[in-house]
Each structure stands twice: as structure tokens, then as C-alpha cells.
Amino acid sequence: QVRLVESGGGLVQAGGSLRVSCAASGLPFSSYNMGWFRQAPGKEREFVARISWGGGRINYVDSVKGRFTISRDNAKNTVYLQMNSLKPEDTAVYYCAAGGTSSSVGYDSTRVYDYWGQGTQVTVSS
Numbered sequence: 001q002v003r004l005v006e007s008g009g010g011l012v013q014a015g016g017s018l019r020v021s022c023a024a025s026g027l028p029f030s031s032y033n034m035g036w037f038r039q040a041p042g043k044e045r046e047f048v049a050r051i052s053w054g055g056g057r058i059n060y061v062d063s064v065k066g067r068f069t070i071s072r073d074n075a076k077n078t079v080y081l082q083m084n085s086l087k088p089e090d091t092a093v094y095y096c097a098a099g100g101t102s103s104s105v106g107y108d109s110t111r112v113y114d115y116w117g118q119g120t121q122v123t124v125s126s
Contacts, residue, residue: 001026002024002025002026002098002115003026004022004023004096004098004115005024005117007021007023008120009094009122012124012125013124013125015085015086016124017084017085017086018122020120021080021081022034022080022096023078024077024096024098025077027098027115029077031053032098032099033051033052033053033100033102034070034072034079034096034097035050035051035096035107036048036070036079036097037095037096037097038093038094039092040091043092047110048094049068049081050108051070051071053102055071055072057102059107061108064090067084068082068084069082070082079096086122088125089124090122091123093119094119094121095116095117095119096117097114097115098113098115100113
């Protein structure tokens with residue numbers, strides 16, 4: 001049984017930092033591309049970042065470039081999203097996902113991911 005469990009969300013003031021984590025089990029983690037998505041109330045789930053299985057390909061949505069950093073520790077079966085200089089518009093439920101693609105296209109679509117976590121709330125106050 002595949003499980004992705006996010007943690008580390010919370011309430012932070014604008015300009016602050018948070019690191020969210022996603023612990024995976026039940027799958028060969030080092031063979032899976034991992035992604036972070038987020039969903040704000042009333043909005044569709046949107047791509048935030050992805051990291052390929054070996055860490056060689058990393059991509060971000062333009063709105064978080066220079067502020068967020070995705071990383072993975074294959075020995076711990078965990079993927080991280082370090083979020084700095086947070087803004088109120090970053091407020092959302094953050095989801096990790098496994099599957100995706102190592103390709104340079106299509107990695108930002110929810111449809112290419114096989115497994116999803118339950119999400120962790122990140123709230124940025126102004």
C-alpha cells in the first residue's frame with residue numbers, strides 16, 4: 001500500500017519560512033519522480049515544483065522561483081519543499097505526489113502523477 005504523508009505546514013507571517021516534508025512508503029521511492037502541488041480555496045490544484053527520481057531535473061512554477069526549493073533524500077524516502085519569503089498568495093493546501101515524468105514536458109499536470117498525499121495546510125498572514 002502506497003502512502004504519502006505530508007507534514008510541516010502551519011501559520012506563518014508574510015516574509016517568513018516553512019519547510020514541508022513528504023514521507024513515502026510502499027513504493028520504490030528512488031525510482032519515482034516527485035512533485036508538489038497546491039490548492040487554494042475555490043481554485044484548481046496547481047503545480048508548484050517537481051524533482052526527478054535522481055534529482056537531476058528540477059522545475060518550479062514561475063511564481064515561486066527564487067523562493068522555494070525542492071529536494072529529496074532517497075535514503076529517507078522523503079521529499080522536501082523549503083519555502084522562503086512567503087506571501088499571502090502562497091496560502092493553500094500543499095500536496096505531494098509520486099509518479100510524474102522525467103520529461104521536460106508534462107511534469108506539471110496532475111494527470112501524470114499516480115499517488116497523492118492528504119495535504120498539509122500552509123497559511124501566510126499579511
